[in-house]
Amino acid sequence: MTKEVSMRKKKDENGHSRTGITRRGFLQLIGAGTAASAASPGLGAEPAREVTEPVEVTRLNLLINGRSHRLLVETRWSLLFVLREKLGLTGTKVGCERGECGACTVLIDGQPHYACMTLAVEAVGKEITTLEGLMKGEELGPVQQAFLEHDAFQCGYCTPGQIMAVEGLLRSTPTPSLEQIRRAVSGNLCRCGTYANIFKAAQRAAELRKA
Amino acid sequence: MREERETPKPWKKTEVIGKPMPRVDAYERVSGSAIYPSDTSLPDMLYGAILRCPHAHAKVLDIDAREAEKMPGVRAVIKGDTNGASVEWPYLRGFKTKLFDLYCRHEGEEVAAVAAETPYQAWDAVKAIKVKYEILPFVVDERKALESGTPAIHAGGNRSGEPQTYERGNVEKGFGEADVVLEETYRTESELHTPMELHGCVARWDGDQLTVWESTQGVYAVQARVAEVLGLPLANVRVIGSYMGGGFGSKLQAGKYTIIAALLSKKTARPVKVFLTREETFLCVGNRPPSNMTLKAGVRRDGTLTALEFGCIGTGGAYPAGGTSSVDWLVRDLYQCPNVRTKLTDVYINAGPSRPCRAPGHPQGAWALEQMIDALAEAIKMDPVELRLKNIPLYSQAREGNPPYTSTGLKECLKEGAEAFGWNEALKKASEANARGGPLRRGVGMASGLWIAGGGGPPSTILIKLFSDGSLNLNMGASDIGTGTKTVMAMVVCEELGVPMRKIQIEHADTRTTQYATPSGGSKTVPTEGPAVRAAALHVKQQLLEMAGRELKTEADQLDLKNGEIVSTIDPTKKIKIANLSELKRQGVILGVGYRGPNPDKKVVNPFGAQFCEVEVNIQTGEVKVLRFLAAQESGRVMNRLTYDNQVVGGITWGVGLALTEARILDAQQTGKMVNRNWHDYKIPTALDVPAEVISLPIEPEDTEANTTGAKGLGEPVTIPTAAAIANAVYNAIGIRITRTPINPLTLCPLLARRRKEG
Numbered sequence: 001m002t003k004e005v006s007m008r009k010k011k012d013e014n015g016h017s018r019t020g021i022t023r024r025g026f027l028q029l030i031g032a033g034t035a036a037s038a039a040s041p042g043l044g045a046e047p048a049r050e051v052t053e054p055v056e057v058t059r060l061n062l063l064i065n066g067r068s069h070r071l072l073v074e075t076r077w078s079l080l081f082v083l084r085e086k087l088g089l090t091g092t093k094v095g096c097e098r099g100e101c102g103a104c105t106v107l108i109d110g111q112p113h114y115a116c117m118t119l120a121v122e123a124v125g126k127e128i129t130t131l132e133g134l135m136k137g138e139e140l141g142p143v144q145q146a147f148l149e150h151d152a153f154q155c156g157y158c159t160p161g162q163i164m165a166v167e168g169l170l171r172s173t174p175t176p177s178l179e180q181i182r183r184a185v186s187g188n189l190c191r192c193g194t195y196a197n198i199f200k201a202a203q204r205a206a207e208l209r210k211a
Numbered sequence: 212m213r214e215e216r217e218t219p220k221p222w223k224k225t226e227v228i229g230k231p232m233p234r235v236d237a238y239e240r241v242s243g244s245a246i247y248p249s250d251t252s253l254p255d256m257l258y259g260a261i262l263r264c265p266h267a268h269a270k271v272l273d274i275d276a277r278e279a280e281k282m283p284g285v286r287a288v289i290k291g292d293t294n295g296a297s298v299e300w301p302y303l304r305g306f307k308t309k310l311f312d313l314y315c316r317h318e319g320e321e322v323a324a325v326a327a328e329t330p331y332q333a334w335d336a337v338k339a340i341k342v343k344y345e346i347l348p349f350v351v352d353e354r355k356a357l358e359s360g361t362p363a364i365h366a367g368g369n370r371s372g373e374p375q376t377y378e379r380g381n382v383e384k385g386f387g388e389a390d391v392v393l394e395e396t397y398r399t400e401s402e403l404h405t406p407m408e409l410h411g412c413v414a415r416w417d418g419d420q421l422t423v424w425e426s427t428q429g430v431y432a433v434q435a436r437v438a439e440v441l442g443l444p445l446a447n448v449r450v451i452g453s454y455m456g457g458g459f460g461s462k463l464q465a466g467k468y469t470i471i472a473a474l475l476s477k478k479t480a481r482p483v484k485v486f487l488t489r490e491e492t493f494l495c496v497g498n499r500p501p502s503n504m505t506l507k508a509g510v511r512r513d514g515t516l517t518a519l520e521f522g523c524i525g526t527g528g529a530y531p532a533g534g535t536s537s538v539d540w541l542v543r544d545l546y547q548c549p550n551v552r553t554k555l556t557d558v559y560i561n562a563g564p565s566r567p568c569r570a571p572g573h574p575q576g577a578w579a580l581e582q583m584i585d586a587l588a589e590a591i592k593m594d595p596v597e598l599r600l601k602n603i604p605l606y607s608q609a610r611e612g613n614p615p616y617t618s619t620g621l622k623e624c625l626k627e628g629a630e631a632f633g634w635n636e637a638l639k640k641a642s643e644a645n646a647r648g649g650p651l652r653r654g655v656g657m658a659s660g661l662w663i664a665g666g667g668g669p670p671s672t673i674l675i676k677l678f679s680d681g682s683l684n685l686n687m688g689a690s691d692i693g694t695g696t697k698t699v700m701a702m703v704v705c706e707e708l709g710v711p712m713r714k715i716q717i718e719h720a721d722t723r724t725t726q727y728a729t730p731s732g733g734s735k736t737v738p739t740e741g742p743a744v745r746a747a748a749l750h751v752k753q754q755l756l757e758m759a760g761r762e763l764k765t766e767a768d769q770l771d772l773k774n775g776e777i778v779s780t781i782d783p784t785k786k787i788k789i790a791n792l793s794e795l796k797r798q799g800v801i802l803g804v805g806y807r808g809p810n811p812d813k814k815v816v817n818p819f820g821a822q823f824c825e826v827e828v829n830i831q832t833g834e835v836k837v838l839r840f841l842a843a844q845e846s847g848r849v850m851n852r853l854t855y856d857n858q859v860v861g862g863i864t865w866g867v868g869l870a871l872t873e874a875r876i877l878d879a880q881q882t883g884k885m886v887n888r889n890w891h892d893y894k895i896p897t898a899l900d901v902p903a904e905v906i907s908l909p910i911e912p913e914d915t916e917a918n919t920t921g922a923k924g925l926g927e928p929v930t931i932p933t934a935a936a937i938a939n940a941v942y943n944a945i946g947i948r949i950t951r952t953p954i955n956p957l958t959l960c961p962l963l964a965r966r967r968k969e970g
Contacts, residue, residue, distance in 0.1 A: 055283075055331075074329075074331065076331060077331070081330070081331075084250070085252065085329075085330075088252060089243075090243065090246065090247075090250035090252075091242070091243020091244075092243075093247075093249075093407070093408070093456070094249065094409070094486075095407050095408075095409070095489065096489040096889070096890060097488065097489065098489065098889065100489070100889060100890035100891055101407065101489075101890055103407055130243070131242070131243040132242075132243050135242055135243075140238065140241060140242060144241040144242060145241075147237075147241045148233055148234075148237040148238065148241050149233060151233065151234065151237075151695075151853045151854060151856075151857045153240060153241070153693075154457070154693030154694065154695075154857060154858075154861055155406070155407065155408070155455065155456045155457040155692065155693030156240030156241070156245060156454070156456070156693065157247065157406075157407035157408045157456025157457060158407045158456075159240055159241060160243055163241065178903060181898075182898045182899055182903075183898075183899070185898045186897050186898045186899045188898070189407070189890060189895060189897060190407070190864075190898075191404075191405060191406050191407050191457050191459070191895060192407075192457055192693055192861045192864075193860060193861035193862070193863070193864025193865055193867075193868075193896065193901070194857055194860055194861055194864075195860070195864060195896075195897075195898045195901045196860045196901065196902070196903055196904075196905045197857060197860055198898065199898070199903055
């Protein structure tokens with residue numbers, strides 16, 4: 001069953017465009033209320049205006065790396081699942097699907113978010129940036145370049161998430177202290193344990209961005 | 212047949228080897244263009260999910276999958292009685308169970324599996340399968356597994372093989388000669404590998420040929436297991452690894468999930484992707500076994516060790532899986548000691564089988580031995596560095612015939628490490644700071660180690676294809692598990708042939724297209740593959756010089772290869788660019804083949820190391836902060852300084868995890884289930900738990916015997932002494948010896964409180 005989700009838009013108090021669907025409404029419906037602790041700030045503040053079943057299919061538009069994608073999704077699908085398995089944007093990695101490791105970190109309206117804890121329908125009307133979106137054509141972005149130079153990874157699987165966390169940090173804090181860097185990537189696990197190199201790469205990235 | 216070739220001489224001066232080089236695949240890894248097995252997506256692909264036993268010990272009485280089979284998107288349900296699924300799964304010592312066994316001996320054992328159009332639908336169907344279990348009594352504490360009245364996991368009881376014993380000299384006599392004899396019990400908790408990329412694969416059949424894209428440390432090992440279990444010719448099983456997101460020993464082999472993906476794919480005639488959930492990886496794909504250790508040690512006032520007696524009870528879980536592997540090795544071989552006795556007892560419990568975990572047995576053994584050495588030093592009022600220096604081994608005492616090491620830098624690791632760390636000043640400063648009182652106490656500690664392997668060896672075959680424009684392909688079966696193998700191998704080629712790194716393209720980890728290789732584990736990949744790559748490069752060079760000799764009408768041995776040109780050593784005007792060789796243009800390529808030669812006879816190739824750290828302990832909250840670390844590692848020649856230092860950083864993070872944060876917790880009282888099967892409750896070190904200052908101090912003795920590169924392994928040695936060094940530093944800070952991992956507020960606060968009470 002396909003159902004067109006109402007795309008009524010309204011500006012919230014932060015000036016961000018919002019759809020009529022809220023995280024809380026979906027979480028209530030799919031019985032995943034316990035996951036609400038990971039809800040993004042500014043989301044879930046309003047009651048649901050639409051009621052859908054989790055397996056219902058809906059059409060939506062997602063704005064990813066500056067391109068609009070029109071998609072048919074089940075309302076329960078995570079943004080992570082849609083990015084990886086439906087759009088082939090596998091730069092965003094899957095590590096736990098429960099908001100623990102940060103391998104799936106993407107920017108939503110410039111802020112780092114776990115894509116595994118974000119439903120695709122929640123991301124409608126927002127600007128989503130993935131690792132692929134940091135590239136300038138085939139050229140690496142400054143944070144990517146800094147990770148390369150400082151060997152800030154081993155297996156490379158947590159790396160996209162680490163890079164997005166650092167990118168998010170530098171967008172809000174262009175000259176971070178070591179402590180700010182540590183906190184910014186503290187939600188991104190690296191089992192190879194290369195944190196010390198990640199700290200150096202973040203400092204280098206801050207320089208590269210200013211150059 | 213291999214023609215005889217001269218063994219190349221050790222490098223004297225190197226152009227590329229040893230320099231810090233960014234990885235050849237760094238661009239792919241940071242841009243998102245590296246396709247990991249879990250990123251694989253094939254047309255018409257289905258998703259698999261596995262139904263697992265929720266009990267610690269149970270017998271499956273009935274499985275009703277009728278409802279699940281009818282659910283939307285479901286294309287196949289398989290269980291033990293499904294046609295083709297009644298295959299056997301092997302453990303160590305020839306022990307086998309069914310893939311879907313009716314007896315589930317640990318929580319998470321595989322009961323059935325589903326393939327559906329989306330993973331969401333597959334999990335819906337898994338939840339709809341109704342299973343009747345007979346719940347059986349369980350045991351999940353290995354210390355109780357042999358007590359009478361404990362439920363037996365296998366018909367023969369809970370002993371996993373006979374206890375392993377080792378003895379040299381006369382331990383009783385040794386203790387009699389000691390001035391001080393100490394005895395202590397130690398315990399390290401079970402750790403879970405949890406690499407960032409989940410375990411799993413994509414499987415696809417083309418007629419009777421099976422292709423598997425698997426996140427693995429060794430494609431040939433996966434191929435062998437899949438062929439064995441499914442009864443297929445090796446040639447019909449292709450395993451592709453390429454990138455992989457971490458393994459640490461848990462991905463040396465195929466998993467049951469590999470077989471399940473293949474069976475689901477067969478049944479549906481479509482490709483199937485099976486990647487486990489994070490929770491499943493905590494239950495079913497390996498662990499570092501818990502170790503319960505006793506150590507009695509004797510020392511004379513002059514620092515001579517007279518006797519060591521060690522015992523360990525461990526468990527590989529519910530099946531034979533090496534629950535006590537190598538736990539006693541350091542006691543046997545790290546220090547000079549004439550009288551040593553060890554006993555290892557491996558038992559079964561109702562928990563997931565262990566798998567090799569970064570330096571199997573060694574960090575546990577170091578936790579006991581290196582804390583004991585520290586305690587002995589204090590007892591005889593000797594500096595702990597000094598006591599270790601008094602007992603440096605000259606040869607491997609634990610091996611038959613006492614073979615010497617090709618190189619042992621343990622002495623230099625201790626001396627140069629202590630100096631670079633500022634050991635004496637740091638000790639003094641910590642003691643002065645603590646004398647001033649206050650809640651924050653400083654401590655410094657150190658420990659050393661060696662790794663039982665790390666020398667590599669045959670077999671390995673490498674192909675190098677030099678094209679007529681001077682660019683080349685390197686073909687290698689081994690996986691790069693994140694240690695930088697590909698980059699090191701490109702550097703070896705660059706060193707010998709002068710071909711710039713950007714003109715070297717590497718094909719690897721594919722059983723169909725690359726050469727046979729053993730799995731990347733045991734810290735042996737560089738010393739195994741490096742010499743074979745060097746031999747292949749030299750084979751190319753020899754053919755190139757012969758070709759140029761014909762073209763320049765001169766002898767090949769009067770020619771040399773420099774910057775892409777072949778130049779006469781006698782008349783430098785006589786030269787030709789690789790790209791201008793007309794014979795090469797006609798021939799298309801030069802193919803170089805390299806093999807890994809044998810290791811030196813009656814010699815041992817082992818890496819050594821010593822580590823030093825400084826900690827801060829809050830005696831009010833029980834928090835431990837690791838402030839700085841220095842690792843002096845002797846792993847022979849440094850191949851790539853950048854990736855070398857990175858291994859050091861990572862190994863120390865792992866040691867911080869063992870010492871301070873990680874412990875598998877099983878509910879021994881009520882359910883037998885694991886209670887912290889996720890990264891919220893099972894804590895691996897985060898960016899806030901590790902020292903920002905990690906100093907890597909390579910100790911590089913010239914090792915001309917180990918292999919033709921002079922390199923030994925590093926990845927495992929560098930995490931062996933770490934946890935013990937932290938424990939010693941905590942003791943130095945607060946005067947309480949913590950013999951059980953993890954040292955955290957939960958374990959530390961009661962000890963601090965007791966001491967306050969006792970004054």
